[in-house]
Amino acid sequence: MARAKNKYDIIVVGGGHAGCEAALCGGRSGLKTLLVTLSAEKIGFMSCNPAIGGLGKGQLVKEVDALGGEMAKAADAAAIQYRMLNSSKGYAARSSRIQADRVKYNQYMRERVLKQKNLDVLEDEVADLIIKDKACKGVVTKPGKKINASAVILTTGTFLNGLIHLGLEHFPGGRMGEQACIDLSKSLKKHGFSVGSLKTGTTPRLDGKTIDFSVLKAQYGDKEVIPFSFSTKKLKLKQVPCYITQTNKKTHKIIRDNLDRSPLYTGVIKSTGVRYCPSIEDKVLRFSGRDSHTVFLEPEGLDTDEYYPNGIATSLPVDVQEDILHSVKGLEKVRINKPGYGIEYDFVDPTSLYATLETKIVSGLYMAGQINGTTGYEEAASLGLMAGINAALKIKKRKPLILNRSQAYIGVLIDDLVTKGTSEPYRMFTSRVEHRLLVREDNADIRLMGIGQDVGLVSKSRLSFMKNKIKKVESEKAKLDSIIVKPSKRVNDSLKRLNSAPISNPARLNQILKRPGVSYKDVLKMGKLKCLDYYEKVQVEVDIKYEGYVRRELMNIKKLERIDSMKIPGGFDYSSVNGLSNEIREKLKHFKPHSLGQAARISGITPAAVSLLMVKLHK
Numbered sequence: 001m002a003r004a005k006n007k008y009d010i011i012v013v014g015g016g017h018a019g020c021e022a023a024l025c026g027g028r029s030g031l032k033t034l035l036v037t038l039s040a041e042k043i044g045f046m047s048c049n050p051a052i053g054g055l056g057k058g059q060l061v062k063e064v065d066a067l068g069g070e071m072a073k074a075a076d077a078a079a080i081q082y083r084m085l086n087s088s089k090g091y092a093a094r095s096s097r098i099q100a101d102r103v104k105y106n107q108y109m110r111e112r113v114l115k116q117k118n119l120d121v122l123e124d125e126v127a128d129l130i131i132k133d134k135a136c137k138g139v140v141t142k143p144g145k146k147i148n149a150s151a152v153i154l155t156t157g158t159f160l161n162g163l164i165h166l167g168l169e170h171f172p173g174g175r176m177g178e179q180a181c182i183d184l185s186k187s188l189k190k191h192g193f194s195v196g197s198l199k200t201g202t203t204p205r206l207d208g209k210t211i212d213f214s215v216l217k218a219q220y221g222d223k224e225v226i227p228f229s230f231s232t233k234k235l236k237l238k239q240v241p242c243y244i245t246q247t248n249k250k251t252h253k254i255i256r257d258n259l260d261r262s263p264l265y266t267g268v269i270k271s272t273g274v275r276y277c278p279s280i281e282d283k284v285l286r287f288s289g290r291d292s293h294t295v296f297l298e299p300e301g302l303d304t305d306e307y308y309p310n311g312i313a314t315s316l317p318v319d320v321q322e323d324i325l326h327s328v329k330g331l332e333k334v335r336i337n338k339p340g341y342g343i344e345y346d347f348v349d350p351t352s353l354y355a356t357l358e359t360k361i362v363s364g365l366y367m368a369g370q371i372n373g374t375t376g377y378e379e380a381a382s383l384g385l386m387a388g389i390n391a392a393l394k395i396k397k398r399k400p401l402i403l404n405r406s407q408a409y410i411g412v413l414i415d416d417l418v419t420k421g422t423s424e425p426y427r428m429f430t431s432r433v434e435h436r437l438l439v440r441e442d443n444a445d446i447r448l449m450g451i452g453q454d455v456g457l458v459s460k461s462r463l464s465f466m467k468n469k470i471k472k473v474e475s476e477k478a479k480l481d482s483i484i485v486k487p488s489k490r491v492n493d494s495l496k497r498l499n500s501a502p503i504s505n506p507a508r509l510n511q512i513l514k515r516p517g518v519s520y521k522d523v524l525k526m527g528k529l530k531c532l533d534y535y536e537k538v539q540v541e542v543d544i545k546y547e548g549y550v551r552r553e554l555m556n557i558k559k560l561e562r563i564d565s566m567k568i569p570g571g572f573d574y575s576s577v578n579g580l581s582n583e584i585r586e587k588l589k590h591f592k593p594h595s596l597g598q599a600a601r602i603s604g605i606t607p608a609a610v611s612l613l614m615v616k617l618h619k
Ligand SMILES: Cc1cc2nc3c(=O)[nH]c(=O)nc-3n(C[C@H](O)[C@H](O)[C@H](O)COP(=O)(O)OP(=O)(O)OC[C@H]3O[C@@H](n4cnc5c(N)ncnc54)[C@H](O)[C@@H]3O)c2cc1C
Pocket: 013, 014, 015, 016, 017, 018, 019, 036, 037, 038, 039, 042, 043, 045, 046, 047, 048, 049, 124, 125, 126, 127, 155, 156, 157, 158, 159, 160, 174, 175, 181, 184, 200, 201, 202, 274, 277, 341, 342, 343, 368, 369, 370, 371, 374, 375, 376, 377, 380
């Protein structure tokens, strides 16, 4: 680690998932970058479950990869189990997820950051910001060192004013065993930011030597593995199974009997938690009709016996955690290595950010990750990368990068946050994405790699590899259009097996592929053709099978793009628009939308107000 200088182009505060992407992006953009973080050892550390991806999140990771970020490569370097979730459903719903070796993930990311050119790392706490004339000029560390910069990116995760809850005891902490950062939270309030509080929680970690695996069902990963990164060629680590068990009536009784010792149910924790990742206490009470909940026992790595019991996050006292676990099949004698706990932490209202993730009240100050009200490594990495890209573009006096909702999950994530804000930890889902048939994880490279290259994060050779993929897809589509199969017994037997009507006249393979229940692999057999690789295959199938739907979607997107492309200049005078109510005027002044499209998505902005704005913008 080098000694920190007095001046940098970019300072990133926090070495979590957002901070790593932001800092690597700064260094790779050729800008002098400093990462200030509490512990260099913990750079890229996974606070909660040892897994990357999942529904809606796999798409984010692929997009980070396509734009030139690191998370997907780290996931491949540490993956001990790959699963394509929703693989029986359509391509729009499919998302990759890996089980990670926690130590190897951490090691990989730390090494990338420490070895990155143009990037220094300082182990310290940032306590204050240097702000002059509404512009951020640097940071002040806890011992009082002032370091100047053109841009500062805050990625403080769960550490801002973090308060850990274990039963009815609570104490300051950013994660178990790590300090909370109180001063920076005070500084943000002092500078006029609207700071709120959210809550999350984690499970106890178990000693695998005390788990009876013989009575549990193993869950293996996929046989055909699709690496996370578009540039990973082969798997690095041994693949291992997870195990499945269930809570039961006895478990639920223990939880109910001890609610008077739960910080969640005695009013000690006041902040809102993650709706879609509830604690076991929440699950038992919210779904009182259910007698059991699934618990996935996930290995923490190859060189450890530790297991992460996914599905049983709790902040009940340790003795109750033990009773809960001992009531579960296979865990009757389990020993807890580390207890589960809850944590409350501060976040900044994300509507105080532009879509570039720069704050509206202090220029040159960016925020990314959990501080924006999100939850999850993948959301954090996406935001960190975009904050890094935009800070670098601003310093280079280039146009900002704002991905729109029809272009990327990342576009939806940022637009939702800065346009609607959030009152609970925001998690990405496929259902949040309107154009999800077009915006899939398999085509993230086609959608975004060109942009990644333009901002200097993707090499020319990666881009030409992607362009070659497009060529192969187009030539395969032409081939399927040109090959005509006769109504032979072989072809009609195949169709019968697929519950599809036989053909009585010669038919083109692409016409057969359009039929429900017929896949690309099926028509390949009919035409005796060779299969393309996974990504090419999906693209061919979607383009042909859903041609009409894709065309309609593209037309809808074009219409939306018309209002999204109508930019609202910074400092636009809303009082000059006649006919707007005071309430709408105030809202627009507060949100400062960057386009007419974003203005239309702000809650309470009426179609009439949008028309008035459009007329004014045209003038
Ligand atoms: C107990 C717990 C349970 C969780 N449960 C879930 C869950 O169920 N599902 C889920 O998706 N996610 C969960 N998460 C959240 C997940 O860990 C985060 O979403 C993700 O790590 C956020 O990434 P980040 O980069 O924003 O912050 P973090 O990964 O938290 O990293 C923050 C970094 O900033 C540094 N830092 C903070 N303040 C300062 C400062 N002032 N000066 C210098 N350095 C500073 C810290 O040292 C740390 O390196 C949980 C987290 C915790 C702690």
